[in-house]
Amino acid sequence: MRAQTTGDDEPQRRPDWRILRSLLPYLMEYRGRVFLALACLTLAKLANVTVPIALKYIVDHFEGRAEALIAVPLGLVAAYGLLRFSAVFFSELRDAVFARVAERAMRRVSLAVFEHLHRLELAFHLSRRMGGLARDIERGTTGISFLLRFTLFNILPTLLEIAMVAVILVVAFSPGFVTTVLAAVGVYIFFSIVVTEWRTRFVRESNEMDSQSNTRAMDSLLNYETVKYFGNERFEAERYDHNLAAWEAARMKNRLSLAALNSGQALIIAAAVTVMMMMAASQVADGRMSLGDLVMVNAYMIQLFIPLNFLGFVYREIRQALVSIERMFRLLETNEAVVDAPDAVPLQPDGGELRFDSVAFGYQPERTILRDLNFTVHPGQTVAIVGPSGAGKSTIARLLFRFYDVNEGRILINGQDIRDVTQESLRRAIGVVPQDTVLFNESIYYNIAYGRPDAPREAVLDAARRANLQGFIDRLPDGYDTRVGERGLKVSGGEKQRIAIARMLLKDPPILILDEATSALDSHSEQAVLAALAAATVRRTTLAIAHRLSTIMNADAILVLDQGRVVEQGTHVQLLAAGGLYHALWQQQQHSLDRDASEQGRAD
Structure with missing residues (x-):
């Protein structure tokens, strides 16, 4: 209690x-x-x-x-x-x-x-x-x-x-x-x-x-x-x-x-x-x-x-x-709700296979978010999770980081239940680019280096370049020493997102979670960052939570969530051909893009 x-x-x-x-x-x-x-x-x-x-x-x-x-x-x-x-x-x-x-x-x-x-x-x-x-x-x-x-x-x-x-x-x-x-x-x-x-x-x-x-x-x-x-x-x-x-x-x-x-x-x-x-x-x-x-x-x-x-x-x-x-x-x-087991051992990711085994979870007992969730992400594979708002996509990332413990079922990494390993080793093995990036009120360099504080300066600069940040930083009078303000308010949403990506690239974990990783980027920056992320996901297990379906078209597999369950899974081409929920979401986004393009043309 x-x-x-x-x-x-x-x-x-x-x-x-x-x-x-x-x-x-x-x-x-x-x-x-x-x-x-x-x-x-x-x-x-x-x-x-x-x-x-x-x-x-x-x-x-x-x-x-x-x-x-x-x-x-x-x-x-x-x-x-x-x-x-x-x-x-x-x-x-x-x-x-x-x-x-x-x-x-x-x-x-x-x-x-x-x-x-x-x-x-x-x-x-x-x-x-x-x-x-x-x-x-x-x-x-x-x-x-x-x-x-x-x-x-x-x-x-x-x-x-x-x-x-x-x-x-x-x-x-x-x-x-x-x-x-x-x-x-x-x-x-x-x-x-x-x-x-x-x-x-x-x-x-x-x-x-x-x-x-x-x-x-x-x-x-x-x-x-x-x-x-x-x-x-x-x-x-x-x-x-x-x-x-x-x-x-x-x-x-x-x-x-x-x-x-x-x-x-x-x-x-x-x-x-x-x-x-x-x-x-x-x-x-x-x-x-x-x-x-x-x-x-x-x-x-x-x-x-x-x-x-x-x-x-x-x-x-x-x-x-x-x-x-x-x-x-x-x-x-105040008791900790999520604690290491007395006999917890360090996680051995070894390629990082992820498996959700009959997982059920709700933030409150009366409201279940995930129901009998089952899927596997094989080592080196990129699996995307899509679905309507409230389907439970971001909840999956929180459970994987063990911010909460599942109510039923298991989450396994290479066969190890994450409740049986130390939280420190679990989180060290996982990198994340969140949807809402919050930065420390420190310099850009500090925020990138936060991914691995003991990293040499050249590694920090390389991570910034791979995240398409170098051009932005070169235009700043103070360069890497520029302070980003409280919660990063002095930089734009896209710049914050790229700093978060650089921070994750510097950490260099075997497992990646991309939670709407490119949601705040313009088309040009998005393509550059997607290329960097594609290189970063090689030989790594990647779970990409996406709202913009165009960013996950090349995923090895796509899981479609609805009301906490996987209702469809397959490649982009397979899911479009099936004509189900994914096809409906794709059509809806395409219509929105066409409408925005039309309105932009009239404005010009």
Whole structure:
């Protein structure tokens, strides 16, 4: 069964504190640095809690005296300054030592999520909105660093400092001071936890609205041309503003609830300090405490409640960080629908015979796409698959790449069921030129070399020439270094298709899938590319999915699909003579070509 996914309509859940436990392996990778950082933390807190003691002795020395500074008080002042410096120095040293641990953890988790997303099946990505997903990952990665740093270096040291101060107060003063401090700390922590838990809903709502607005913006900008075609700039702006208004309202709730939390915390701190100072002042008046003791108590209160107040902030931020990273962590819990078998072996293509054996498949249980599909493509043979829209042609390519697993039957390559071989070896053996080519926002050279990143430059240039790209590239000011833009929007459809063909030629696989490979080419380029593809298919098993029947006339065999079944098969000549569905599709395309030619002639 699939674990609960992180779709946009996912039910809200409480943040899972077990996430903290899942971060322990990242700490243990650098356990030496962690322990050294904890030692620096302890030294910094020891120096910090000793400062008020030095201050007490300085004040007591001058209480009722008028003599100038001499060696003893001068030494106390120097010790006071040294302790102050030590507290800051060891804190900074702690951060420097721990920096590698936090940054490496962010790197490891980001890489784990990235790799896991690439392992998830195509259906997952088709159902996701990439804008919201990217924002979730960004917030989650930042939250990991925050959790590691502040859990270790704010919550732990603050608790350590409270314990140290409590011991000093017990030793130096009456138990009433310790009771007051512990009571104030208890009330403060209880109040902070209760109110923070209450306002977590507003943090979550704010994050959700932020993801939605970001998704809306990215979706609109990626479809920039469509927006322009229909003049819907105002419509898109209004939809985006609607999302921003919801985000603004959620942020306001977040801000107001934060103000209530801060005010309550400030009231608790002020009340505790007031009570402590009243107790100290009373004992000074009775002669049971010196003026230095009063100063020390006041210093401890300030020193204690400043980090305690920061602890409230840290707790709030940790809760917000948990809310931010829970979706990213649940991505890692999302089960892969298509996985390698435990005993999977590398594919041995050896010529690449393809066989679909009684294959049935549907994207949803209630809608079957392929039904009892049977055919074989022999090594070195070129077989074309044609048929009306929705017949299941492109689905065959997706199944062969194992983007999905068949519901029934088997797909075999040289007698090996593709479910019994590793996905990496399967996809390495197959090259594809898709119908809708999407390019990386990099240079033309990068996009061609993507077919085989370790290929020498001459091989990349040769693949470009074989795909009839050289003339186009020579006309560009930056040549192969020309960037193609987001999703390849800076080059034409035909140019994108030729880049995809060059990329496939560079990969040089034993099995080829041509999914409408020349659909976006003009007649001149089409003939040149068809010649290159014809040379590339020699001694290779080729499956050509075609809509334009003129491009597959020379195929060794043509399979005609209708409603998920092979209803006709044979050569082009044989199928035309049979007068069936293929003949009807051919006549329909010829009439369309004649009509277009006639309309073009009248226009000229």
